[in-house]
Amino acid sequence: MKRSFILSTIVLAAFFCASCGNQGSKNSSETVDPNANNGNATAPAESAVSTVKKYGIKSAKVTFESDGMGIKQKVVLYFDDFGAKETEEKFDLENNLSESTICDGTNRYTLVHKDKTFQNNGACSRGIAYKFDWDEVSKADPKYKPQKLANITIAGKDCESFSLETSGNTITYAGWNNICFLIDQNTQYGKITYKATSFEENAAISSDKFKVPGDFQIK
Numbered sequence: 001m002k003r004s005f006i007l008s009t010i011v012l013a014a015f016f017c018a019s020c021g022n023q024g025s026k027n028s029s030e031t032v033d034p035n036a037n038n039g040n041a042t043a044p045a046e047s048a049v050s051t052v053k054k055y056g057i058k059s060a061k062v063t064f065e066s067d068g069m070g071i072k073q074k075v076v077l078y079f080d081d082f083g084a085k086e087t088e089e090k091f092d093l094e095n096n097l098s099e100s101t102i103c104d105g106t107n108r109y110t111l112v113h114k115d116k117t118f119q120n121n122g123a124c125s126r127g128i129a130y131k132f133d134w135d136e137v138s139k140a141d142p143k144y145k146p147q148k149l150a151n152i153t154i155a156g157k158d159c160e161s162f163s164l165e166t167s168g169n170t171i172t173y174a175g176w177n178n179i180c181f182l183i184d185q186n187t188q189y190g191k192i193t194y195k196a197t198s199f200e201e202n203a204a205i206s207s208d209k210f211k212v213p214g215d216f217q218i219k
Contacts (some may be wrong), residue, residue, distance in 0.1 A: 053084075054079075054082060054083025054086075054131050054178060055079065055082050055131075055177055056082075056177030056179075057179075059202055060078075060199065060200060060201055061076065061077070061078050061200040061205065062076070062155070062179065062198070062199050062200075063075075063076050063197050063199075064194055064196050064197065065195060066193070067192070067193045068189070068190065068191065068192030068193065069189055069190060073090070073093065074090075074091040075088060076089045077089075077128070078205050078209050078210075079127060079129075080209075080210070081105070083178075084105045084126075084127070085105050085210040086102075086127030086210075087100060087101065087128065087210055088101045088128045098113055098114065099111065101128050103127050103210070105210075106124070107120055107123060107124055108120075108123070108124030108128075109121065111212065111213075116213075116215055116216045116217060117216060117217050117218070117219040119219050120218065129180060130183075132160075132174070132178050134148060134160055134162050137162055137164065137173075140164065144165055146163070146164055147162060147164075148162050149161040149162055149163055149172065152174055152182075154174055154176075155181060155196040155197060157176040157199060158176065159174040159182070160174065160176070161173060169185060169186050169187055169188075171183065171186075182194065182196065183195075
């Protein structure tokens with residue numbers, strides 16, 4: 001239950017920021033919620049790779065730690081082709097790979113490793129993780145009180161940061177080259193932090209990272 005709450009809260013925090021950040025501006029491949037359908041469900045993978053530049057660098061591997069209510073968990077993000085292809089791996093409390101979410105440039109898949117099953121969740125051409133973008137967030141509804149904060153160093157990078165408020169809680173974000181390195185949220189249960197612990201810039205990532213393994217069965 002605690003594990004589910006922590007991960008759900010982090011997801012909601014990212015979704016909240018992406019949603020208010022898109023208000024008042026026209027969506028484009030450069031400036032939209034990466035988890036939303038961009039209306040190009042039938043676009044081929046080659047088209048997605050050539051048009052989407054979600055991040056400012058071609059590829060990376062980013063390791064995160066979520067920390068809340070005394071529970072720490074690892075999440076690893078891989079991306080290539082400037083974010084057109086993206087995979088997020090979640091690990092359980094015993095540090096075993098439990099779930100992956102893949103965007104191959106065309107479709108989004110959810111994999112459950114224990115069962116070796118997967119689901120096809122439909123069109124996806126903007127990756128998995130939240131895109132850090134102060135320019136968008138600064139246009140948010142004033143009720144969310146978007147505020148630019150001082151830069152902070154995370155995983156060796158000089159990250160921009162900003163905060164938003166919702167339901168009386170403050171959420172702080174930090175990022176570099178549109179890569180989100182930090183989501184820090186105060187909740188009624190205490191502070192929950194999702195923070196990059198290591199970063200490999202322009203990493204050489206196998207194409208297999210963005211494919212469903214052949215021995216997985218569709219659910």
